[in-house]
């Protein structure tokens with residue numbers, strides 16, 4: 001059905017092209033005839049030649065018109081396919097009696113999808129067969145051809161971009177990498193770049209760069225500044241790390257970007273212009289949005305599904321303007337370059353053939369630590385072989401160049417932790433310089449080659465695009481999920497090390513709340529002292545340092561091997577310890593700040609770190625421990641409970657604390673109003689409530705950015721409403737003994753009825769058998785059936801590749817898990 005409709009559209013399309021081509025050809029011939037009759041007689045040969053030239057020009061124009069038409073038809077086909085799909089879905093909706101009311105956000109996305117030109121990734125997924133055929137030397141691609149005269153007018157302009165990818169923690173901890181590798185790379189950089197002004201390097205991770213900066217003397221710092229000013233060293237992206245773009249919250253992504261940018265502004269006075277993200281496992285438009293907002297003009301990405309890369313290479317859309325899905329203007333557009341091949345190492349960056357490209361990674365020269373798995377080693381460049389070597393490399397450059405709309409070519413030169421030893425700088429830079437010199441001495445090769453930074457490349461690209469009046473397509477969407485080969489989908493890391501993913505969010509929330517309360521405290525201190533002094537005894541400087549460290553520890557954890565959960569065990573313990581230590585420190589800042597703000601007589605403030613005036617509701621005892629609730633001992637003397645609302649909105653929240661009495665009352669300290677309360681059980685085990693601790697809950701109304709004080713006291717026996725428990729359980733009823741709570745069990749047909757819960761917004765029903773959600777009704781009356789299943793996936797046997805921290809590689813279809 002679908003296929004025949006597609007065929008009809010396609011045939012219609014081809015017919016249109018044919019008719020229009022004929023029409024254009026007639027038109028053109030008539031035009032040239034009338035022109036000829038109007039001309040005075042002259043040299044017949046010249047005239048014929050001119051006529052021929054005109055015809056050729058006309059045919060060329062026709063050809064390009066036809067190409068445009070085919071492109072238009074392809075888009076129409078895509079759109080009709082999308083609308084057919086939509087129609088099919090709508091009919092399913094109406095068959096199920098749905099109202100089909102689109103939520104405002106969905107409606108906007110729909111309008112944007114249909115109404116604007118450019119590439120919508122969701123459509124591309126519909127189009128691709130994901131069939132993974134063998135593409136030859138470029139395994140996941142295709143054979144690239146060229147005539148050789150493509151660069152006669154506009155020479156190939158090559159920028160070879162030396163880089164070193166330094167993970168701030170992975171197999172080793174951040175400090176161990178720094179000690180063993182990174183500091184040597186940066187030390188050597190100062191020497192080796194200074195030796196020759198044509199040499200360049202880009203650097204991305206400011207966490208490492210700032211650590212190294214603290215270790216070097218003024219003379220070296222001055223040399224670094226000179227290299228930056230001369231454009232030999234470019235700080236790209238400028239983030240604290242190269243963040244994971246799937247697990248990171250946008251707040252933390254922004255936090256690490258700000259931390260890096262502020263460091264660069266303060267110490268080097270530079271603002272990054274181009275983004276470099278070669279290793280995150282998939283790419284998010286949120287990152288593009290943040291980079292654009294941070295003043296960057298260009299960005300580069302690498303780990304994108306191989307089928308998407310191939311398709312984009314065929315369409316010459318590897319360079320595009322990345323636009324936000326919700327944006328109808330060009331405000332959020334940022335120029336993005338997607339690397340076409342498998343990896344960011346040298347074998348996969350000079351061109352499509354890794355066996356050839358590997359021969360131009362001179363760090364793999366025989367006798368050195370690394371080698372070429374394709375078994376053809378590199379050769380040092382000599383006067384004797386330079387001609388042959390240069391042509392071999394040029395062929396790769398030319399093939400790669402055919403995948404892009406401009407003849408400016410970006411080729412990275414580097415890998416993980418490269419350029420550690422001084423010798424590596426020499427072999428890479430000297431051998432490539434010989435090749436470049438050869439290229440530049442042979443203008444007939446039509447290539448201008450040099451070392452460049454990322455912004456050197458983008459600058460030349462924009463210049464070339466504007467002189468050739470070439471535009472880049474617009475693109476909407478994201479690059480998840482990532483697969484690097486076969487069915488190796490990198491979705492395992494979405495859930496790896498969930499405990500630390502949670503700790504990340506915990507620090508994030510604590511950090512933001514503390515930043516706000518600390519700022520309010522300092523502002524209030526300055527206001528209360530006429531001379532703007534801070535309160536004596538308040539360790540503002542130390543707290544500021546703790547806040548900075550907290551931000552940097554959170555920033556470090558956004559690294560693509562940190563929050564992703566793909567690091568080694570001892571490395572995650574290192575990260576965990578940093579996160580945990582920062583949470584502890586920030587709690588102290590919160591406690592002291594709240595203490596000072598709440599005091600009516602500020603002169604009463606006394607700082608004693610060992611005896612904090614306030615305690616936290618939740619305590620964590622170690623980096624790998626679950627948080628424990630503090631039990632509040634109650635008496636008839638009121639105890640103060642302070643709630644902080646760090647948001648700028650009025651919040652109505654249910655506050656729950658653990659107390660040691662089944663009867664308690666809560667009073668708003670400011671108004672004297674008694675709050676409605678409830679006592680619930682604290683479950684020591686699934687069927688055993690604790691006999692000495694209870695959960696006290698009340699609804700608090702918290703003004704924006706407020707500290708609200710409540711007084712909690714013990715109340716007379718039986719005065720506090722208690723939660724009542726009804727156990728839904730088929731088969732053996734649970735035996736629950738409790739002196740404080742009423743527990744009942746449903747019997748017979750009642751036990752078989754779906755369990756229903758409701759409030760003024762929603763009513764839900766869940767299965768009496770499994771407890772899982774089955775149906776919900778919204779306030780509008782809309783009813784939706786819901787199916788929730790848990791599936792259990794095994795991992796593959798007999799294969800080298802297994803599910804793990806990175807990959808989700810199930811053995812077969814998941815088996816349904818039925819709750820006991």
Ligand SMILES: [Zn+2]
Pocket residue numbers: 165166167279560561
């Ligand atoms: Zn990495």
